Amino acid sequence: MRVSSKLLQAVEGHHYLDLVTDEAKYRIYLMNDYVIRIRCTFDEQFAEEASYTLAMTAWDDKMDGMVEDRKREEALPAQYEDLGTHLLLRTNQLRLMIHREPFAIEITDAEGRVLHEDLKERPYVKDKHGRLYHYSNLTDEDHYYGFGEKSGHLNKKKRRLRMHNVDTIGYDSEHTDPLYKHIPFYIKFNGKTQSATGLFYHNSHASTFDMGCERSGYWNKYSYFCADGGELDLFFMYGPQIKDVVRHYTDLTGKTILPTQYSLGYMGSTMYYTELDRDSDQAILNFLDRCKAEGIPCDGFFMSSGYTTGEDGKRYVFNWNNQRFRHPQNFIEQMRSKGAALAPNIKPGMLLTHPLYKQFDEAGAYIKDDKGDKSQTDRYWGGAASFVDFTNPKGRQLWKDQLKASFINLGVTSIWNDNNEYEINNPDALCEFEGGKKEISALRPLLPNLMAQAAKEAIAEAAPNTRPYIVNRAGFAGIQRYAQTWAGDNNTSWHSLKFNIPVILGMGLSGVANQGCDIGGFFGPAPEPELFVRWVQNGIFQPRFSIHSCNTDNTVTEPWMYPSYTPYIREAIQLRYRLIPYFYSLLYEASVLGSPVMRPMVYEFQYDPATWEESFDFMLGRSILVANVLEKGAETRTVYLPEGSEWIDWHTRERYAGGQTIRRKVSLDSIPMFIRSGAVIPLAPYLQNIHNDRIEELHLLIEPSENASFVLYEDDGVTNNYKNGDYLKTTINVETDGNTVISFKKDGAYASTVKRIVIDLVCNQIAPVQVMLQGRKLPMFLDPAEWKAKEEGWYYDLELKTAKIKYDNSQADYEIAVNFDIKDLISI
Known part of the structure; x- marks a missing residue:
């Protein structure tokens, strides 16, 4: 085991400071007054700067031409004071102390309040297996939020979390770990000092966070990050507010892409229609007609992969099944005439029997085996498959050519990237890495991001002035620059309804403002009527709003599946459409500031201790508190109204002081919502279709x-x-x-x-x-x-x-x- 224990030398470089210890080298950048980069390697020299992830740098990077709109900043001068026992670097907001022996880094604010402390005597470690560790001190007052797409309650203190994207069909949203996304970033909020900080580990190897789950009496309380390889490359961010940390993090990894407005509408979906023996196209068109007849607005349809089924019953990406879709372009045009976009399901794994397999294989477009000789094969839907290598320009070009020929040239500019977790079991399989060759174990979570980027580029090339709408299931830090996401194949249960909320809230705190989950539950029997109503009433507040299912009892989840309950579904979806101007403005804010749309209570009210552990009530933007009914058979709902604001019941306009818990009666049509004092909420009262309707009368709800x-x-x-x-x-x-x-x-x-x-x-x-x-x-x-x-x-x-x-x-x-x-x- 190698542990940095003693500082040997400090050398000022051009806007950075190099440190040499007895075991490792460090490079420190003062990115600005609030953000510090600490890079550590146990090798002889730092690896080449080559990031697909960072949207802001202060150095030359191999991927500068690959990352669109990357900002090049000039770091602050890294001049230090030698104070004997330690070196001191300053920004206007931060003080960074480098302790000589034992070696450790400590960061305080300008008044000396400790924001981060390495665990002395084992701050940065490399074990004999090549795993890297960073240990940090932990206090009883610390709360930990973020971590991307993670199950369980919002605060992840005393949790051990694995970063390793996996296809987790039917997962438990309270306990299953990991899920589909790999975002090694968290926010630490200290209730005593009221200070929020963030740590982003710029490392795409599989990794683990232990947030105080492990304990040893020989050390101070600690948390740690452990990566299976690469470097310890961390970015420290200072708030002091949680919203400031989110803004700094999205400065680094990019803001949420401004979406098409129609993506905020109800997007229909089910696997059922595309698995019919024939005429799936007509089933989808009939669905749109039924929506209109029922008074349920709808602006698109996510088309599941059954449309690609070949004669052997296997799925072949880019292949249209002519029994199910006789005339694809005519079908797409009919959808457009009905005010609906089509988003076809695309998968990056290509079966060995795929008609296009040989073309991609001969071009070297797949991820290779560990010798670099042959295309790597692994398990996939339908059998053995190879996987398109999006770090390879040849793979990207062939993929974009097929996207254009099969979809974009037919008028499709909405792409649904699915099953893109890249579960390749050989960790030494080789990616091209822009000519540099690198193991899949180092790049795996980046490939979904690059897949989304390829779709964005293909649309830009074929339809230059059309705004893309891309949806991804998997992803790494920065996925928000390209795609909307959703929380994969959730289980159909009351438990999922409830715990999908903190999953979404954690993603919002991790820079991904535009996301949601499958409404009604994806995997399991059809939701019972009450569960379905409550799920729709919750789902209307998620940026991605889609009822999607793969029911295990031969049923299909549709808005009208329980006719006597359809009025509740209709009323909820119509409320969603009234809120479209508010949603669109919030997503514009996300594209500029990185702000979440669905916000944990602690994001808006970090000075109120009663919000620090709240996982299920949330704010929609700044102005609306949503307290959905999440329990079966509920007759009352308890709601805590944070102090610092007054609150007005959305429906009755009854006014409440903040800082109190209220209990109100609920019925099946109840959607408990509260207007925050100082609210400005734009509404579109008559909107039925975002594609075709013009908002001519705008309502402004103002408190x-x-x-x-x-x-x-x-x-x-x-x-x-x-x-x-x-x-x-x-x-x-x-x-x-x-x-x-x-x-x-x-x-x-x-x-x-x-x-x-x-x-x-x-x-x-x-x-x-x-x-x-x-x-x-x-x-x-x-x-x-x-x-x-x-x-x-x-x-x-x-x-x-x-x-x-x-x-x-x-x-x-x-x-x-x-x-x-x-x-x-x-x-x-």
Whole structure:
């Protein structure tokens, strides 16, 4: 075992500091005031910088031409002070101390509060098997969040977690580990100091996090990271807020790609239709017609891999089964006419009997065996298969050619990448690695990212101005730059419904804002009616909203599967569509700041200890608290309302102080939601299809008891024109000092489709006495019917304590002034 125990030498390089110890070498970059890179190798020299992952660097990297929009920053000068027992480096926010003997690194904030401490006497270790360890001190006040796609409660303290993406069909969302994603990043939040920090281990070997599960009386309490190979290359990030850490992490690995707007609609799916003997195309078209007849909006369909079935019953990617889909292009055009996108299932493993196998094999496009002589084969759906090597330019090009010929040239620009965990059992199988040759064990979780990147590039080449919509099951850190994700083949149970929530919340904290899970459960018997209703009521708040199933009892999960319960399903999905402008604005925020859409309570309220362990209630953006009913037969729901805000029941407008737990009665149609004080929530009340409907009337739900701001984002939703300024960002500012002023400031060239604005202004104690639009008094109505018939004006809904203000939209900046002065009727 090799352990760094003594600092021997420090050498200042160009914007970095090199350290030599008795066992390992280190290189430290002060990336900026908040982010520090610590790179460690036990070899004679550092390996070449070659990252598919990083979106921000401060050095030359072999993959600079591969990573689109990579930002090159200049690191801060790494000048140190020699203080005898230790060296000291400074940024405006951080102090990094390098202890000489025993060697260890300690990081504090500018006031000296400890943020990170290596475990002295074994901070960085390499064992005889080549495994690398990094040990960190742990305190009783620490909470650990993130880790990508992980089962169980949100806080992962005292958990041991494996990073190794696997196809885990029918997994237990509380206990199964690992799952499909491999994201070696976590957030540490210390409740005592109220400081949040992050650690990202830039290493794609299989690895393990132990967050205090292991204990030894000879050492301080500790956590550790262990990787099967590579280097210990870690990035430390300082908040002090959790949301700051997420922003810094997504600066490093990339922001969530701005999606097509229609991807926020209901996406139908089931394996059942594509496994019919024939006419699967008509089954899907009939599904769309049935949705319309039932009043259930739908904007697309994820087409399972049965469409690829050959005459031998095996699945062959890029192959259309002509018994099930007689005229693919005609089918795609019919779907488009019905306002629905098609997302075909694509798999990177190609069976040895695949008609295209020889072409890919002769081109050297597959991952090779450990000698580099032959294509590696392994278990896959239907038998032995080889796997496309996306680190090989030849593999990428052949794959893109087939994507174009089979789908994109037919009008398909939505791609569903599935079964891409790359479960190759020979760890020494060789990837091309852009000519550098590297074992699959070092690159495995990166291949799903590169697969998504290839789809993005193929769409850009064949349809340059079409915004791609790519969905991935597997992935590594940075997958958010290319794809929406989902939590794989979940089990159909109440347990899955509940524990899929913290799985999604952990992904959001790990930079992946656009994701979800299969609604209704993928694997198992059909969900019982109550479970199905509750799952849909929860699923409407997930960025990816798709009911998808592979039921084990010869049934298919459809919105109308239980006719007497269909009204509950319809009502929930229609609520989802009302929220589309809010969702789209939140995903724009994610594309700029990295913010999650579904947010754990601790993300918004880290100063409230009651939120630190909350795993199931969550915030949708800043403004909506969602407390779904997750228990069978529930008649009441207990909800904790965090302190620091006031809360208004979405349905009744009853107002509650924060910092208390309430209990409310629930029925099968209940979707418990609470509006946060200072909320600004845009809604589309009449939207039924995102492809075909124009949002001409926009409702703004505003709670004005505190100053607030929200950016409403609009563009055409389908092209890349927004990159050239064809967007509209409307910053809505709410200022209150007894009276309320709502200002609208526009930025961008996009011509909004919104013709009319209706503000639902949630009032507290009293009604307005006057409403002014740009200094002009709007008419006030006592009769709601009369207000409804007019083009502009306002009235006060006494039951809901809401002022409803209506006027024509303006392309210019403007403001609404609402006067709450008491009108003295007696003195008049």
